[in-house]
Each structure stands twice: as C-alpha cells, then as structure tokens.
Amino acid sequence: MLEYLAEYGLFLAKAITIVAAILAIAGSLVSLAMRQKQNSSKQLEITHLNKQFKEMEKTLCAATLSEVGMKQKLKAEKKQAKLDAKAEKKANKGAKDDSPGQKRLFVLDFEGDMKASNVESMRQEISALLTIAGESDEVLVRLESAGGTVHGYGLGASQLKRIRDRNIPLTVAVDKVAASGGYMMACVANQIIAAPFAILGSIGVLAQMPNLNRLLKRHDVDYEQLYAGEYKRTLTLFGENTDKGRAKMQADLEETHQLFKEFVKSQRPGLDIDRVATGEHWLGTRALELGLVDALVTSDDYLMSMNRDAEILQIEYSEKKTLMEKMSNLMSFRFRQQQKEVRDLDKPLLM
DSSP: OHHHHHHHHHHHHHHHHHHHHHHHHHHHHHHHHHHHHHHOOEEEEEEEHHHHHHHHHHHHHHHHSOHHHHHHHHHHHHHHHHHHHHHHHHHHTTOOTTSOOSEEEEEEEEEOOTTOTTHHHHHHHHHHHTTTOOTTSEEEEEEEBOOOBHHHHHHHHHHHHHHHHTTOOEEEEESSEEETHHHHHHTTSSEEEEOTTOEEEOOOOBOOOOOOHHHHHHTTOOOOOOOSSTTSOSSOSSSOOOHHHHHHHHHHHHHHHHHHHHHHHHHOTTSOHHHHOSSOEEEHHHHHHHTSOSEEOOHHHHHHHHTTTEEEEEEEEEEOOOHHHHHHHHHHHHHHHHSOOOOOSSOOOBO
16 A cells, blocks of 8 residues: 555656646746747848859859869959949049949749738838938839739739839839739839740739629528618628629729729829720730730849849848747648638729
C-alpha cells in the first residue's frame, strides 16, 4: 500500500510539474505577443533595385569569368565610372541647387483579390512617394488582377489617378492579367505595357447568387424578409425572386457598365469603346491591336532598360506582424489552400 501511494505521489508530482511548465510557456508566449503588439507598426520598405541588379551581375561574372577576365571587367568598370562622374560634374556645373538630379523610377506592386484588399497598402505607398516625386520622375505599377468589387477597384483607380493629377508619368505593367476592375486601374496610366500572353480587357459587370427558395419550400421552411424602400432588396438568396426585382438588378448592371465604359474612354480616348466593352478579354498581342495596351514588354525588360539611366526604388508598405498574428495568418493560409476562394452570396456588383 505504501509502495502504491509512493508511486501515485511521484506520478502526481510529475503531472503538476508538466502542467506548471506548460502554463509558464503559455504565459511567456502571451507576454511576448503583448509586447510585440505594442511595438507593432506599419512601415515603408525601400529596395534599391539597381543594387540588386549589380549584385546579380557580380555573382554571375564571378562564376563565369576567368581571373584575367574579371580583372579586365573591373578595370573597365572603374574607367567608365570615372567618365560618368566627369560627365555628371560637367552637366551639373553652374546648375542651381534645386535643379532635378537623376531620374527616379518608383516601383509599386499590386496583386488584386476580389475585394481589392491591397488598395489599403497602395494608398500609403502613393502618399509616401508623392511627398518627393516630381514630374521628372516616373512610377511603375506591376499590376495583376482579374477584377472584383466595383467600389474596391474604383478606389484603386482613384489612387493611381492621384499620380496622374500631379503630372508624374505613370506606367502600368501587366505580366499576367489585368481584367475587369484590374483593367479599370490599368487604364489610368500614361502607358500600359503587357507580356504577349497577358490577359486584358473584360470591360463588363457581373452579379450572381444562388436562390434556395424552392429547396426551402420542399422542406416546408418559411422565409420572411422585411424591408422599407421598394428596391432595398432586388434579388434574394432565400426568398422568391420577382421579374420586377430582376429588371431592377439588370438596370443597375447596365448603369454601372455605362459608367465603366465612360471612365475607360476618358482615360484612353483613342479606344473604340463599343468594340472592346463587350465583356470579352484578349491576349496581349491582340490587345495591342485593339489599343488596350501601348507596347508588348514585360516588367522585367522595362526595368532593365531603365537600370542605367534611373535610380530604381521599389516601395512596399508593410506591417510588422506579432507572433499571434503570424500564427493566425499561417492557419488562414492553410485553410485557403484547402478551399477555393468563392464569392460572397450577398455582395455589391462585381467587375
């Protein structure tokens, strides 16, 4: 009996020790998370792409050139650097202190989802660059989006228009897709460049939802919906839709489509808007023929062409994530991988 009690006491002591250790670790994690949350702040991250290109070149040269070839290359680079410095000194001789220096190319990335969520970050990036950018600079937006909500992408287009309103040249590069709301944003640019097989266009408006009214009736389920205002609700998910409601929804679609067409036409006057605003989309080569884009160039080639003549700065507005936020984002990411993204059942019109 004593032996049994001794063993039980030892087991109980171990259990208490383990529980205490778990509680201590949990407490430490919570305390760390709280401290990180207090220190959490959003910030601008600036990447000098010229330096990135130079480092890539050095790495490849070191791997491919002989020792003699590497020395010759370094000698040639030093010579060229002296010539460039001399030319710059001559050009700046007698210039005013407030005269513009080397051209700057500010690079922004926009990857759109259904709600145009990244507009929130982009608006901060644009606000930041507008504090220093001038008419001699340029902004390149690498845009990828298949569209989404009207109000989300309408705001995105308005943010890009802030750049145009300051007379700062704006280029939008489409490597994969800028369709519907994505093209609404792209068309604001002074010029649109695209990869040959990028998808562009889809100037149209869409609204859709399932209707479960007949299913509910088969199971003797009543559905009641109360509202004030004749058109507060046109189509419904659970109730019985009417021809009048459908007609109103169609009228809303047509009105939004007309506004979409007028906006694109105002930004690109040379477009045959009735030809391209059918909801169709085209690949880059055909989009060039239709006037939807101005040149077939990938964003990579465009950046490389500007590498020598401009200071290239990539701007990203990001937020420092706390430990708890990182764990939450990881779980959300895994969940999204397992399930396809679907449209909300009750939402505004989609572009």
